[in-house]
Amino acid sequence: MPEPKLASSHDLQTSRIFRCLSVGFLMGTANLVPGVSGGTIALICGVYEKLIFSLRTLDRKSFSLFLRADLHGLWERVPLVFLASLGFGVVLAFLSMAHLLSFLINSYQSFLWAFFTGLIGGSILFVGKEVGTWNATKLCLFLLATLSAVLLTGPFSIQMPTEAPFLVLGGMIAVAALLLPGLSGSHVLVVIGLYGFILEAFTSLELKNLALFGSGMAIGVLAFAQAIGALLKRARSAVLAVLTGFMAGSLPAVWPWQRTITERINSAGEAVPLQQIPIFPSSPPGLAEGTILFLCLLAGLSSVYLLTRLQDKKLPDSKESNTA
Numbered sequence: 001m002p003e004p005k006l007a008s009s010h011d012l013q014t015s016r017i018f019r020c021l022s023v024g025f026l027m028g029t030a031n032l033v034p035g036v037s038g039g040t041i042a043l044i045c046g047v048y049e050k051l052i053f054s055l056r057t058l059d060r061k062s063f064s065l066f067l068r069a070d071l072h073g074l075w076e077r078v079p080l081v082f083l084a085s086l087g088f089g090v091v092l093a094f095l096s097m098a099h100l101l102s103f104l105i106n107s108y109q110s111f112l113w114a115f116f117t118g119l120i121g122g123s124i125l126f127v128g129k130e131v132g133t134w135n136a137t138k139l140c141l142f143l144l145a146t147l148s149a150v151l152l153t154g155p156f157s158i159q160m161p162t163e164a165p166f167l168v169l170g171g172m173i174a175v176a177a178l179l180l181p182g183l184s185g186s187h188v189l190v191v192i193g194l195y196g197f198i199l200e201a202f203t204s205l206e207l208k209n210l211a212l213f214g215s216g217m218a219i220g221v222l223a224f225a226q227a228i229g230a231l232l233k234r235a236r237s238a239v240l241a242v243l244t245g246f247m248a249g250s251l252p253a254v255w256p257w258q259r260t261i262t263e264r265i266n267s268a269g270e271a272v273p274l275q276q277i278p279i280f281p282s283s284p285p286g287l288a289e290g291t292i293l294f295l296c297l298l299a300g301l302s303s304v305y306l307l308t309r310l311q312d313k314k315l316p317d318s319k320e321s322n323t324a
Contacts (some may be wrong), residue, residue, distance in 0.1 A: 021048050025087020032101045036116050037321045039181035044123050044307040054079045055225035073165055110256040114293045117254050118300020124247050126304055131240045140243040145242040149182050149249020152191055159193035164212050170194045171216020176224045182246030252278045
């Protein structure tokens, strides 16, 4: 697959900026839900590949332009408005949706999970079509990715040390999960035992630990964007099969009925789930509850179609030399 041409920063119109802000907001909202990935939203909305190839422009050449204060060259090479609009939308979601989603998870968890089950299920069908013709190789990749996602979103965990090299490694792992649809960065931090430590670093403003973790995230963004971009250029359909598998493997994490294994205290002093496992309800849901669950599931499925309306087919048109 040839690398798509990226829109230069000044080519983005107001409507496209608003579209990127909206997608970023939805990605940030999804990332706030344990077990749900903003990458899934990016994939449905048609910005995933654009995001990956945009991040690939943040390389040594762009860094050299920055050091030389060649702002015009940097503006032409890096789609800054696209990345900034998407990033601002994510931050806005973090600031405005955290309390609402915490309330919904605590009070209406099964309904919220039913919605995201429908959303992810519809995403699997949508992205699965993009794979094209399925063969044995793609099916094996799909199954392997599904199994990997199940393990990474399951109740199992290890305790990674908190020394400097491991904090950098943890940042790289977390951002890799953020770039892969179906994997939740926060959940992966729980699996590797760093979630509580990083959360405490944020609340206590432990700048040294945050800097180490942040440097790992920066390295991870650059490294994994390059790797994923290269794979998309060479074997796009195989990569999409893997991404579809990651989404399929995340379904147990958003099953409407979960049993909480461990909890954490959020910034409001409330106990919220940290690790959960899917279970079957002790009794079938009543007519009213079952109807609401079905409607939430249907709303999630319908949302996939609505999200595809945010796709902007004109966005990738620009100079190919931007990514050279």
